[in-house]
Amino acid sequence: MMDSQALKDRLRETALGEGFAEMGICRPDAIPEAADRLATYVEEGRHGQMGWMEERMHWRGNPAALWPEARSVIMLAEAYTPRHDPLDVLEQRERAAISVYAQGRDYHDLVKKRLKRVGRWLLEQVPEEQIKVFVDTAPVMEKPLAQAAGLGWQGKHTNLLGRTVGNWVFLGAIFTTIDLPVDAPATEKCGSCTRCLDICPTNAFPAPFQLDARRCISYLTIEHKGPVPEEFREALGNRIYGCDDCLAVCPWNKFAQDATEMRYFGDLGAPPLADLARLDDAGFRTMFSGSPIKRLGRDRFLRNVAYAVGNSGAPALMATARDLARDADPVVAEAGQWAVRRLEGPEEGAGSIS
Incomplete structure (x- = not known):
């Protein structure tokens, strides 16, 4: 041996x-x-x-x-x-931003x-x-x-x-159970860089190397059930599943290796919000078969789409917002009503980050 x-x-x-x-x-x-x-x-x-x-x-x-x-x-x-x-x-405010990994x-x-x-x-x-x-x-x-x-x-x-x-x-x-030789642990080399902290739309980092998930867009759009607190909705922008901001600005990505698995790059791209808003449960399951997004479920997904519609600033999406406001799911309907109010003209200070 x-x-x-x-x-x-x-x-x-x-x-x-x-x-x-x-x-x-x-x-x-x-x-x-x-x-x-x-x-x-x-x-x-x-x-x-x-x-x-x-x-x-x-x-x-x-x-x-x-x-x-x-x-x-x-x-x-x-x-x-x-x-x-x-x-x-x-x-591209009328299109959906979906995290790279999904x-x-x-x-x-x-x-x-x-x-x-x-x-x-x-x-x-x-x-x-x-x-x-x-x-x-x-x-x-x-x-x-x-x-x-x-x-x-x-x-x-x-x-x-x-x-x-x-x-x-x-x-x-x-x-x-095999006793294999170990490697030396890595040491932190972020230095004075704060790009990832500075770009966060919701100030989810109370300090370097610390994350408050309750303010993180990835958490809010994926793990959080029920209505997203209003103080964070505007900051969601058109992000309907996850957020890549802090990853995208890291200078160490100049050393990133190319992906060898092409199946991570599907044809999903940045779909129009109006198309996503029309999905029923069967359509949602079909569209996201084999995708991590499927775990979210149609209703939570449409909740996020409604917030993105409200943040689009696009009058052409008013009919879409009104359709969402009549959705059978109460959380989607509330998000749609919020979107309608936003497109009509938000109240002063709506959606601010405290």
């Missing part, structure tokens, strides 16, 4: 051959500070309605507790670097299949060992583990970024 360093070297070759941009390894107990940081975050209520974060906090804060038999955590980054400037669409196929499925192929190769080399693969659906704190494994660091926008990958990456983890 090959020695552990040779196995790691071949594992890395295999992972990069499968399309991953980078690989690193750490121990399951490599992030001892994570539990306290997570507990403070939850105690302050910054997780908003994401109750799942609190419910399995013990496992999330201590990867060693998730699977006590694991001896190594293999962290892998997959690039989804956009081929255009994602901020350009924000000027433009094509659901990354959960694609990354997990790639992880499983790498994992199967690993088990062929050491069939007496075991693995478990995770992609953003288990109580695993991927970003701190990725930093511990040397892939990059959590920037001031709290996302992972690195010298070899930029910050347009999906993360996956392979926990294994």
